[in-house]
Amino acid sequence: MTSFESAIAEGARIEPRDAMPEDYRATLIRQIAQHAHSEIIGMQPEGAWITRAPSLRRKAILLAKVQDEAGHGLYLYAAAETLGVARSELYDALLTGRQKYSSIFNYPTLTWADVGTIGWLVDGAAIVNQVPLCRCSYGPYARGMVRICKEESFHQRQGFESLLALSRGTPGQHAMAQDAVNRWWWPSLMMFGPPDADSPHSARSTAWGIKRFSNDTLRQRFVDMVVPQAEVLGLTLPDPDLRFDAERGSWDFGPVDFTELREVVAGNGPCNAERLAHRRAAEDDGAWVREAARVHAAKHAQRGAA
Amino acid sequence: MSDLWEVFVRPKRGLSHVHVGSLHAADAELALRHARDVYTRRGEGVSIWVVPSVQVTASSPDERDSFFDPAADKVYRHPSFYEVPDELQI
Ligand SMILES: [Fe+2]
Numbered sequence: 001m002t003s004f005e006s007a008i009a010e011g012a013r014i015e016p017r018d019a020m021p022e023d024y025r026a027t028l029i030r031q032i033a034q035h036a037h038s039e040i041i042g043m044q045p046e047g048a049w050i051t052r053a054p055s056l057r058r059k060a061i062l063l064a065k066v067q068d069e070a071g072h073g074l075y076l077y078a079a080a081e082t083l084g085v086a087r088s089e090l091y092d093a094l095l096t097g098r099q100k101y102s103s104i105f106n107y108p109t110l111t112w113a114d115v116g117t118i119g120w121l122v123d124g125a126a127i128v129n130q131v132p133l134c135r136c137s138y139g140p141y142a143r144g145m146v147r148i149c150k151e152e153s154f155h156q157r158q159g160f161e162s163l164l165a166l167s168r169g170t171p172g173q174h175a176m177a178q179d180a181v182n183r184w185w186w187p188s189l190m191m192f193g194p195p196d197a198d199s200p201h202s203a204r205s206t207a208w209g210i211k212r213f214s215n216d217t218l219r220q221r222f223v224d225m226v227v228p229q230a231e232v233l234g235l236t237l238p239d240p241d242l243r244f245d246a247e248r249g250s251w252d253f254g255p256v257d258f259t260e261l262r263e264v265v266a267g268n269g270p271c272n273a274e275r276l277a278h279r280r281a282a283e284d285d286g287a288w289v290r291e292a293a294r295v296h297a298a299k300h301a302q303r304g305a306a
Numbered sequence: 307m308s309d310l311w312e313v314f315v316r317p318k319r320g321l322s323h324v325h326v327g328s329l330h331a332a333d334a335e336l337a338l339r340h341a342r343d344v345y346t347r348r349g350e351g352v353s354i355w356v357v358p359s360v361q362v363t364a365s366s367p368d369e370r371d372s373f374f375d376p377a378a379d380k381v382y383r384h385p386s387f388y389e390v391p392d393e394l395q396i
Pocket residue numbers: 039068069072148152
């Protein structure tokens with residue numbers, strides 16, 4: 001048994017300079033990078049509403065939430081870099097489409113109710129996905145996830161509160177909240193990935209302690225968590241097949257359209273092109289700032305050396 | 307110089323600085339500012355150190371055993387090594 005294998009068997013953490021199989025390293029780089037890209041691209045759908053938030057309170061909250069998502073992206077890029085990949089390579093992989101980000105962020109935010117719905121459903125699904133990653137076998141990733149999960153609970157609660165205010169508001173506000181939930185429900189279920197039968201790398205990731213629960217298990221956990229919450233909100237979930245199965249102690253739900261997921265992942269979602277174009281423009285617009293900082297630093301280093 | 311920095315945060319007075327992650331910055335001053343924004347958005351720290359990553363010298367994980375071995379056979383460094391009467395409160 002190699003030191004890597006015995007560490008995994010004992011449930012010990014793998015740390016950056018430990019010996020590890022190349023596939024383990026590559027899998028982690030791909031997963032952490034995709035996760036980081038999702039946080040960064042994930043700023044856009046909600047960010048679009050910062051200037052249009054209905055009150056100063058909601059605006060300050062939304063700004064703080066979107067800043068957190070930037071922070072999440074940065075924790076994760078830092079974790080990926082401990083595996084020997086450069087930050088610039090990861091940015092490049094995102095901007096050229098070689099690496100993906102979560103399909104959920106390729107849907108548009110049409111109304112203010114979408115912001116609350118994202119906090120409730122999308123951050124809610126993210127929490128279900130992320131909590132088990134706090135115990136992932138790779139130390140820097142697990143530690144980053146602990147930090148992220150602490151911050152996510154604020155995200156979900158602010159979303160719920162915002163959506164509750166709309167649901168209990170005027171009939172127009174209630175209808176707007178219901179419409180947003182109708183649009184985000186199924187894409188949120190897709191966030192857990194393809195069904196277990198079509199998830200080819202899952203077994204290996206599970207053996208390596210990267211993945212703790214299957215896609216379908218986590219999807220079910222999310223449905224069971226959210227159905228009672230929808231009731232408190234006074235909103236319905238757009239699935240006629242939702243039914244409590246007393247024997248399983250879980251909610252049955254209708255079939256998820258995984259063709260749509262495949263299409264969106266392949267780049268054919270409603271906002272794929274817009275998201276990447278926006279990210280590229282941000283990168284270009286910030287170039288002069290990075291350059292100025294670099295020149296300033298070089299000048300000061302020279303002066304210090306002289 | 308590489309622009310990667312390691313960040314250490316003192317969570318509160320009385321505790322040591324702890325490594326929290328890394329970031330990119332052109333110089334130390336910017337590294338400190340970025341560290342504040344990235345790692346202490348909720349009062350997680352009262353003091354921050356930033357250190358260029360290339361300046362960190364680390365022991366090698368490959369020689370973990372031989373490097374730390376000398377400590378393993380010196381059990382007499384632990385209080386439990388010593389037998390004293392039960393009624394003695396030390
Ligand atoms: Fe996040």
